[in-house]
Amino acid sequence: MGGACSRKRDLLDEVALRRSGRYYKSSSAKWLLLTLPRCNTNVSVREQGKCPSLMDLCVAKVREDIKNYSSFSVLPRDISQLIFNELVASHCLNDVSLEAFQDCALQDIWIGEYPGVKDGWIRIVSSQGESLLSLDISCSDVTDTGLSLLKKCPNVQSLKCNYCDQISDYGLGHLSGLSNLTSLSFKRSNVITADGMRAFTNLVNLVNLDLERCLKIHGGLVHLKDLKKLESLNIKYCNCITDADIGSISGLTNLKELQMSCCKITDAGITQLKGLSKLAHLNLEGCPLTAACLKVISGFPSLMFLNLSRCSISDDGSENFSALQKLKVLQKLKVLNLGFNSISDACLVHLKDLINLESLNFDSCSIGNEGLLNLKGLLKLKSLELSDTGVGSNGLSHLSGLSNLESINLSFTSVTDGGLRKLSGLTSIKSLNLDSRLITDAGLATITSFKKLQSLELCGGSITDAGVKNIKDLKSLKQLNLSQNSHLTDKTLELISGLTGLTSLNVSNSRITNAGLRHLKPLKNLRLLTLESCKVTANEMKKLQLSALPNLLSVRPE
Incomplete structure (x- = not known):
């Protein structure tokens, strides 16, 4: 019943099943029927238009009458788990209703970002005992004291404590006995230091460790050197990490994913990673590297994802050319990000043999039309980022054979209406980003061939209501950005009202007025609406939100 309950577990529930008389199917079914009203058309069903199951109706009824129940411990765990999940999803869980889940043997408690979570809640969490397998208390007020209660839950496999600023090194010490942990996350925990990481030494079954934005862990990676099962390590934005730390993880030969964005890692640090032959995902964005590091990176035969954006990669010398050429051996590479580097057309010749590439990013690189000739053979390419490059209309003819292309970003390029027409045969495109300073209403006629388009950005200034007529029949659209087109009027809202x-x-920075807001009423799925610098008032937008757009979560201006 439910995804959380049907999963196969490594740890069986033998202890829970031995509880006296708690899990008899007949008694639970009788209880469910007693809670179900004979006729109640007001029972909420989350999926509109879909006939609810008996279980859906029962869980919804329990949520409505939650004040009538003091304990669910006599129910089968699957049912109490569903009720708990429903209360969390509907924001009906509080200090009082939480008490009903004492000793329910729940397996998964996901209350990350849920308001009011504190040490008192962990008392109920810990009462699940050996049954508890996963816990998320991210963004909570739980302290070291609360974390100490988890000693009663020795079988926990996954624990997330992201943004928990009241958990310190001392609190980490309470985790040392949770030897069954396979996944642990402490994102942006500013209190944790290298000394506190000693607690990780005993977590020998750890497979995934996330310490993103932990800014005081320099010197702490040494406590990970014996975690031989570790496959994923995230230390992104830990700007305290230097080359001196890398030697500590060089022996973790099972590592498949390593996230080190914006660390102070240089070419010398990358050299220490030579033995990590299983690496499939390597993120080095923003690290002070040069093209010399690619000699080591080319020795990772399993690499599928490589992010070198915002590094100091350059192709302005013969030595660097030979280093870039080594990338051709990475035949499994699917994602390559070289954005914001000194990459020119001459570099692209070394990439044409990477025939398994699905995503390629050259954002703000010095490439132009000639370089795109080297992409003609990349037939598996699905995503291409060319924003702020020298690419123009002529270069797009080299892309006409990339029939699997689903996303292309041409913002801040010199592509015109004529260039857009050269893409008309790429009917698989789902995301298109254009700089409309050079794209006119006439060019938008090409847009009609992209029947699968889900995201369209046309920012810049040249589009009018006449051009929007070419958008109104793109029924697959989910995201539409027409900002900075100052000639658009209320007519535009009328035209897209069928999307x-x-x-x-x-539709920011346009001539949209309060009168045009009525055309948005059919857009019941709208969650984000931005009309900055338009002739609309916050009061009218609020009325629209309350009366016609129930799913609208963000309105700008408010």
């Missing part, structure tokens, strides 16, 4: 799948709409 009922839209979840995000931006």
